[in-house]
Amino acid sequence: MEIEIKPAKKQQGVFRVQGIPGVLLATVNATPSLSVYGERLIPYKGKEYREFSHKRSKIASSILVGLKIPYLKPNAKVLYLGASTGTTVSHVSDLLTKGVVYAVEFAPRPMRDLLELASLRKNIVPIHDDARYPENYSDIVDGVDFVFCDVAQPNQSELFIKNIQTFLKKGGGAMIAIKSRSISQSKTPEQVFDEQQKYLNKNGLEIERSVSISKYHKEHQVFLGKWFGKK
Amino acid sequence: MAIIASNAFGIFLLSETGDLLGQFSYGDLNKQSFLDAIKDQEKIIVDNTHVASSIRENVKVQVDLNNPVLKEWRLDRYSNLLEKTGVTIDHLQYIEKVKAFAVQRSRETVRKHAEGRDTLIAQAIHAIDEIQKSFVLLSGRLKEIYSLHFPELTNRVRNPATLAKLILMKPERTEITLDLLTSLGIDEEHAKYIISYKNESLGGSFKKEDLIIIQSLADSVHNLYKRKQELEDWVTNTMNEVAPNLAAVAGTNVGARLIAHVGNLRDLAFLSSGKVQTLGAEKALYKALRFNGKTPKHGIIFQIPEVGTMPFWLRGKMARAFASKIVIAARLDLYGGSFLGDQLREQLKEKSKKLREQFPNPPKPKETKGTSKSRKKFRKNRKRRKK
Numbered sequence A: 001m002e003i004e005i006k007p008a009k010k011q012q013g014v015f016r017v018q019g020i021p022g023v024l025l026a027t028v029n030a031t032p033s034l035s036v037y038g039e040r041l042i043p044y045k046g047k048e049y050r051e052f053s054h055k056r057s058k059i060a061s062s063i064l065v066g067l068k069i070p071y072l073k074p075n076a077k078v079l080y081l082g083a084s085t086g087t088t089v090s091h092v093s094d095l096l097t098k099g100v101v102y103a104v105e106f107a108p109r110p111m112r113d114l115l116e117l118a119s120l121r122k123n124i125v126p127i128h129d130d131a132r133y134p135e136n137y138s139d140i141v142d143g144v145d146f147v148f149c150d151v152a153q154p155n156q157s158e159l160f161i162k163n164i165q166t167f168l169k170k171g172g173g174a175m176i177a178i179k180s181r182s183i184s185q186s187k188t189p190e191q192v193f194d195e196q197q198k199y200l201n202k203n204g205l206e207i208e209r210s211v212s213i214s215k216y217h218k219e220h221q222v223f224l225g226k227w228f229g230k231k
Numbered sequence B: 001m002a003i004i005a006s007n008a009f010g011i012f013l014l015s016e017t018g019d020l021l022g023q024f025s026y027g028d029l030n031k032q033s034f035l036d037a038i039k040d041q042e043k044i045i046v047d048n049t050h051v052a053s054s055i056r057e058n059v060k061v062q063v064d065l066n067n068p069v070l071k072e073w074r075l076d077r078y079s080n081l082l083e084k085t086g087v088t089i090d091h092l093q094y095i096e097k098v099k100a101f102a103v104q105r106s107r108e109t110v111r112k113h114a115e116g117r118d119t120l121i122a123q124a125i126h127a128i129d130e131i132q133k134s135f136v137l138l139s140g141r142l143k144e145i146y147s148l149h150f151p152e153l154t155n156r157v158r159n160p161a162t163l164a165k166l167i168l169m170k171p172e173r174t175e176i177t178l179d180l181l182t183s184l185g186i187d188e189e190h191a192k193y194i195i196s197y198k199n200e201s202l203g204g205s206f207k208k209e210d211l212i213i214i215q216s217l218a219d220s221v222h223n224l225y226k227r228k229q230e231l232e233d234w235v236t237n238t239m240n241e242v243a244p245n246l247a248a249v250a251g252t253n254v255g256a257r258l259i260a261h262v263g264n265l266r267d268l269a270f271l272s273s274g275k276v277q278t279l280g281a282e283k284a285l286y287k288a289l290r291f292n293g294k295t296p297k298h299g300i301i302f303q304i305p306e307v308g309t310m311p312f313w314l315r316g317k318m319a320r321a322f323a324s325k326i327v328i329a330a331r332l333d334l335y336g337g338s339f340l341g342d343q344l345r346e347q348l349k350e351k352s353k354k355l356r357e358q359f360p361n362p363p364k365p366k367e368t369k370g371t372s373k374s375r376k377k378f379r380k381n382r383k384r385r386k387k
């Protein structure tokens, strides 16, 4: 089959790929000829695209199941909690052609890779710190348009809200990926997701959409909301 | 009251209402000019822990993320810098400066972490486990192969490291002597048995070049064994240096395994003792929580002889006692506190004695509770005790 790459209908900066088995989404590579995590590089009509792996990235799989994230636009400032080695952060960096992503990660091991990635990409600001304590990096991060949280910790909704309260501009958006099992081993996923959504709403993040990405990431649900300021 | 906004561009002293009172660099925080500027303030509000901890003067410093002035500053930092301070740069330069500031701090903290020898211990433990796995696989293969040549020997020499060393030294069975066997620690009776078969073994005779290839496999097995021993010795020494209290309480091996399990000493020191008790038994714990069963009483610390050899009805109690002392020991080590390890250990010995005196007999079985498996196990143990 002929390779074809078209802009994704719903998400600015993300592209649909046809004709390569297993590859569904891509972004335009901001660092041509460099692959970050073994993803495929695809030259097409004078540009180089990078496979945006829905298996590796929860943002990619959310987009794939139909989520639209309007806050992720080229000039946005983004706060990314749980950046790890920067698999997804690298694509966020591709999308933010005029923006910045502050990438927070507290494990030193992945942080080394993230620092390296940041040295190649101007718009990644690496922060080696614990996302539970935004007061540790409040002198680096400023007002952001979008907060994404993927720290896979039981208390993650709490730190998510704390970061939102500290850094998210009014009217901005926030998104969190929640794995039911890392919150509770004894409750059903439905119970867990329901409780989490209530908690977020109660704290002023109005959940606009919630999608399951369990097809690609086991027992994961993604919540996207809008921030109207502290209630 | 005054407010301090801090960022990549410096320290900005603000009034309660947000007017700029003074502008300083991080290096100024200990200088007289800065100290004079804040000396009349009863309280200083900041939104950042780094400045908070750098201000050593005798004024009250409070970290408050919700202070409206600071919040306004933070959310719109670039405009505030342009409008209220002397900073004049375009937005791109602003981001560059912020990034340089962040990179420098991250590099420092990553480096600090790399200096922590506790994480090196964790890595060594993982390496030991991986070597052990390879050793088991490869020595099994070696035994299998060599049994084709001298099965009477492979049946008697149970220790795979000894077997490897022997094959490395004398692969040809007819050249093996009684002295060689006993010098490798094989007991006399086995050695004699082996020697009695060396000329009439059931195994086939091998050509020289076949024996050489077996010998080189033995060399690999032997090397794995030596590497593992070296690492273990290193862990023992390093544990005594880095975490002497923990080593005294849990032993160097178990102590190192606890560190390895959570990744570093700091994280271990901040665990609850309940959590420490079940480290390494997470699978069983989750299973129990999901099926509302009995939670496991001990994980890695079960390997401490004093816990493992306790009668089964006291093991949980002993594990709990150990876990609580382990946490104390880890905290002492983390903060470079004094050496109280032997004392803690002594208290545990005492506890063990008391427990044995207090509960010499197992509790009565509760026939209605527990799984059939645990009931069976209990009956088995009861029989054994009557003997």
Ligand SMILES: C[S@@+](CC[C@H](N)C(=O)[O-])C[C@H]1O[C@@H](n2cnc3c(N)ncnc32)[C@H](O)[C@@H]1O
Residues within 6 Å of the ligand: A056, A057, A058, A081, A082, A083, A084, A085, A086, A087, A088, A089, A104, A105, A106, A107, A110, A129, A130, A131, A132, A150, A151, A152, A153
């Ligand atoms: C599931 S991974 C993130 C994967 C990443 N979002 C991606 O798609 O490439 C979770 C990461 O969060 C980090 N993490 C966990 N707790 C954290 C905390 N309190 N602060 C910062 N990072 C944390 C972990 O070290 C881990 O690297």
